[in-house]
Amino acid sequence: MLEVYTWEPNANSGKPLLCLCEKQVPFTHHYIDMGKLEQFSPAFLAINPDGTIPAVVHDGFVMTESTPAMEYIDDAFDGPALRPADPWWRWRMRQVMRYMDNVVAPSLAMLASNRLAAPRYADVDEAEKRRELEKIPLPERRAAWEKLMFGKTPQADLDESARRIAESFDLFEDLLSEAPYLAGEEFSLADINVMATFYHLPQSYPDDVNDARRPHMMAWLRRCHARPGLQRGFGTGRGFITQRAADVRRLLGVEDAA
C-alpha cells in the first residue's frame, strides 16, 4: 500500500508525485492544503511530526524527505529506471538535485512566499499570528514563517535569492548544452526534481528563459513537458498548478498526450 500526502504537484510535493507517475506506480493521494495550513493539523502531524510535506508511506514505512524518497521510489518499484547506470552520471544527478534543493528552490520559495503568502497576513492581528507560529514544529520553518507574517525578510536576502536564481539559469543552460537531460542521455530524477520547481519558467521568467537567450533550457523544457508521465503528474493537482502546467505546455507549443 502506497500513500502520498502532498499539496499541489510542484516543488517538494511534486517530486514524489511526478516520479510515481513516470514509473506508473499506483498510489493513494491525500491532498494536504497548504493554503489552509493543513500541514500543521494534528492528523498530519501524526504522520510527519515535522509538519512538512510531502510524506510518502509505503507499507507503513514513513518517508518525509522528498529527494531521498525519489531515490527510494526508483529503487523499490518496477518501471523505467530513473537513475543512470554510470556512477559518474549518478554523481552528477545527485549534485544537481542538491544544488536545486539547497540553493535554488529555497531562493524561489523565499521570493514566491513573500509575494503570495506575506500579504495575507498584513491585517491579521499579532496574537493570532503568534498562535499560528506556535503550531510550527521545525525551528527553521518557524523562523521563515515569522519573517513572512511580520514582513521581516531583509531586502538583502530577497536580492540574494534573485541573484541565485539568475545565476542558476546560466548554470542550467551550460549543463543542458552538454547533454539532452541533466544526468546525460536519459531522463532521470534530476530532471524531475528541477521540473517540479522550474516547469513554469517560460511563463514566470519570460525575459530570461526564451528561445533566443536559453535555447538549451527551452528544448529541455519542451522535451520534459511532452512526457506523458510528467503530464499525468502535473494533472494530480486540484487547481492552479495543474492549470499553470497546461498553460505552459500551450505556450511552448507542446501537445497534450492522449
Place this chain on the structure above:
Amino acid sequence: MIELYHGGPTGHSASALIALAEKGLDFTSHPIDLAGGENHSEAFLELNPEGQVPVLLADGRTLTGTFHILLYLDEAFPEPSLGGEGTQARYAVHKWGKYVETHIAPNLAIARWAQLGGVADARPERLPPARAALWRQALAGFSQEQVAAARQALEKAAARVAQDAAATGWLAGAAYSMADIAAYPHLAQFHALGIALPAGAQDWLARVAERPAVREAAGDMPIVATMGPEPGRWG
C-alpha cells in the same frame, strides 16, 4: 587512478578517507592545510572554486560534495557494499547524507568557530559570492542567537543519532553504511564543544571508532575551526 585532496582526518575529509580505507582503495593523497587557509589559495580554487575539501579525482573527473563522493565510491567499487542493505536502509542512507549536509555540518561549523576562534588567514575575497558572504559573517563573528540556535540543532542531531541507532546499533538499517561514515567525523567533535551526547550516541561513536578502517584512516582526529556548508537561508 584515484587522488584525494583533503584537510586531513577531520570533518568531511575524514568521511572520504574512511570510505577509501573501507573499500581498500589505493590513492594519491594531497593534504591541504585548512588552518593555514590553503583551501583558499589560487591553486586550490582552480580545482574547487568553492574552496572546500574534500575533492576526489577519479577516472579523469573531479568530484566534490562529500556524501555524493561516498555514494560514487560505493557504486563504482561495489565491494564491500556500504550503501545500505535493502530499500528502507538505502532510504535512510540518503536521509542521513542530506541531514549531515543541511543540519549537522553547517551548525557544527558555527558552534566550532564561536568556541575555537576560527582560521586567522582566511582570504574570502577570492571565493564566489555565497561562500565569501559566509566567511565574512564568520570573520565578523556570529551572533549569540545564531550560536545558540546552532548548538540547539546539534543537540537535536545527537538525539536523532541515538534514536536511529537504537534498533541495530547503526544509523541506516542492520549494517554499518555510508550513513555512519558521513555522520561520524562530525558527531566525533561534539564532545570537545561541550555538546551533550545521549548514551546511545556515545555507544554508536565508540562502535564506529572500533572499525579497523576508521582507526587506520581517522584514528586521531584533530579539530579545525574552518567553515562548512552554508546554513539554510529559508526554512
